[in-house]
Amino acid sequence: MSATGGLSGRVAWVLAAAVVSLGLAFVADDRLLQATLAVVGLSLIGLTLAVRGLSQLSRRREARLAAQLMVLVGEDAAPCFSTDELGQVLFRNASAMARFGDNAAATLVGVLHEQFASPSAVLFRLQSRAANTGAAREDVVTRRGHLRLSVHRVAEDRFLWRIEEFQDRTPTGRGAEALSLPMVVVNRAGVVLFSNESMRKLLGERPKRLDRIFLQPRFASGEEVQVSALNGPVRAIVAEVEGLGDRREVFLLPAAERSDADTVSTDFENVPVALMKFTADGALRSLNKAARDLLGEMPVTGLGFADLFEDLGRPVTDWLADVVSERLPAGAEVLRVRRATEESFVQVQLRRIVEQGRSGALALLSDATAMKKLEAQFTQSQKMQAIGQLAGGIAHDFNNLLTAISGHCDLLLLHHDRDDGDFADLEQIRQNANRAAGLVNQLLAFSRKQTLKPEKLDLQDVLSDLTHLLNRLVGERVTLAGA
Numbered sequence: 001m002s003a004t005g006g007l008s009g010r011v012a013w014v015l016a017a018a019v020v021s022l023g024l025a026f027v028a029d030d031r032l033l034q035a036t037l038a039v040v041g042l043s044l045i046g047l048t049l050a051v052r053g054l055s056q057l058s059r060r061r062e063a064r065l066a067a068q069l070m071v072l073v074g075e076d077a078a079p080c081f082s083t084d085e086l087g088q089v090l091f092r093n094a095s096a097m098a099r100f101g102d103n104a105a106a107t108l109v110g111v112l113h114e115q116f117a118s119p120s121a122v123l124f125r126l127q128s129r130a131a132n133t134g135a136a137r138e139d140v141v142t143r144r145g146h147l148r149l150s151v152h153r154v155a156e157d158r159f160l161w162r163i164e165e166f167q168d169r170t171p172t173g174r175g176a177e178a179l180s181l182p183m184v185v186v187n188r189a190g191v192v193l194f195s196n197e198s199m200r201k202l203l204g205e206r207p208k209r210l211d212r213i214f215l216q217p218r219f220a221s222g223e224e225v226q227v228s229a230l231n232g233p234v235r236a237i238v239a240e241v242e243g244l245g246d247r248r249e250v251f252l253l254p255a256a257e258r259s260d261a262d263t264v265s266t267d268f269e270n271v272p273v274a275l276m277k278f279t280a281d282g283a284l285r286s287l288n289k290a291a292r293d294l295l296g297e298m299p300v301t302g303l304g305f306a307d308l309f310e311d312l313g314r315p316v317t318d319w320l321a322d323v324v325s326e327r328l329p330a331g332a333e334v335l336r337v338r339r340a341t342e343e344s345f346v347q348v349q350l351r352r353i354v355e356q357g358r359s360g361a362l363a364l365l366s367d368a369t370a371m372k373k374l375e376a377q378f379t380q381s382q383k384m385q386a387i388g389q390l391a392g393g394i395a396h397d398f399n400n401l402l403t404a405i406s407g408h409c410d411l412l413l414l415h416h417d418r419d420d421g422d423f424a425d426l427e428q429i430r431q432n433a434n435r436a437a438g439l440v441n442q443l444l445a446f447s448r449k450q451t452l453k454p455e456k457l458d459l460q461d462v463l464s465d466l467t468h469l470l471n472r473l474v475g476e477r478v479t480l481a482g483a
Contacts, residue, residue, distance in 0.1 A: 204230030
């Protein structure tokens with residue numbers, strides 16, 4: 001039932017209720033009840049007249065709008081529709097009736113539901129943009145090619161739609177159904193917009209997303225992929241073509257028979273650069289003569305990337321997987337050789353390659369052992385420089401303490417004669433403070449990288465100066481005697 005028919009039915013019920021109220025008022029005995037029923041009946045009649053008047057105004061407005069649209073787009077070659085805010089079709093031109101048929105109760109979603117995927121979401125998005133900005137346009141993919149949907153807001157709650165059809169001259173048009181190669185058309189999010197008959201037969205169903213077709217989450221054009229077919233996984237070479245808008249056209253090509261053994265060309269074998277090839281999971285496929293010479297006598301048969309090299313930080317397999325899947329660009333890392341007879345380092349530069357449809361990694365190796373030794377020496381020199389700076393800071397602070405000790409010791413010596421019992425102890429304090437000051441000067445010289453001037457010392461004189469201190473340290477059972 002249309003909105004106008006529903007409104008007419010409700011008006012008829014209100015009018016019937018008004019007649020009943022007036023009839024009851026005519027037969028009622030109570031005057032108050034008669035007056036009440038009469039007022040109710042007259043009010044309902046007034047309401048009915050008002051509703052009918054508004055309905056007539058609305059029909060006249062719709063008629064004027066339809067007449068204007070007929071003049072504007074009645075003879076347009078493209079199908080045109082007028083809808084309300086709920087999507088109910090109110091007007092369609094001759095092209096629309098010829099292309100989609102004449103269904104007065106249809107909504108625009110119902111008209112387009114067989115033309116492309118998710119028409120309700122597309123129409124809602126376009127109508128919302130047109131309600132805010134006055135107009136909107138979008139291209140969507142169909143089996144025949146693509147549609148260009150244009151919408152204009154022509155009234156507060158009325159929208160004019162224009163549909164232009166473009167048929168592809170590429171294999172993704174009508175000829176895609178008869179194409180022997182399986183193919184799909186997907187958007188950037190991986191949603192399948194179209195699949196031809198060959199793809200549907202291969203999969204046994206109409207796919208909805210790209211991850212339903214391929215077993216691996218990421219692939220590139222020209223690579224070998226595993227297709228989740230109806231009768232089990234099938235090998236194929238994927239070919240991808242950029243389509244119109246944001247769509248991608250993906251074709252499946254037959255994969256040639258191959259062996260797992262890698263064929264090494266003469267140029268690869270004799271190139272004067274150490275090269276190694278690895279599969280996507282890190283297994284070693286081949287290496288050339290320069291790489292064997294660099295690794296020495298280490299056996300490499302049956303080893304993988306993680307068995308050969310060790311990173312000083314993260315696992316090397318994660319790095320290789322990131323490069324092969326293109327999550328990271330090609331780069332270089334210094335790795336330690338695991339099974340070398342002595343500690344050895346190589347600089348490995350990884351780059352993604354595709355051979356025979358298989359993605360993998362090409363590793364370029366160079367000897368980095370000398371570089372690591374220089375790096376260790378440089379690190380040690382930095383440590384020594386830091387130690388020198390620390391020693392200089394400590395020496396300055398300690399020299400200030402020694403200055404205070406020596407000064408107070410000299411003051412105490414001025415108040416004691418040589419015959420006093422404390423004079424010898426104060427003299428020892430002064431002498432040891434002077435020796436400590438000499439040690440501090442040596443630390444300062446070390447921190448400033450100054451050249452020390454060696455001097456000749458009489459060891460007997462040095463030890464005689466320490467006799468008083470040493471007698472206290474060696475104890476009573478040891479006798480210290482000078483030569």
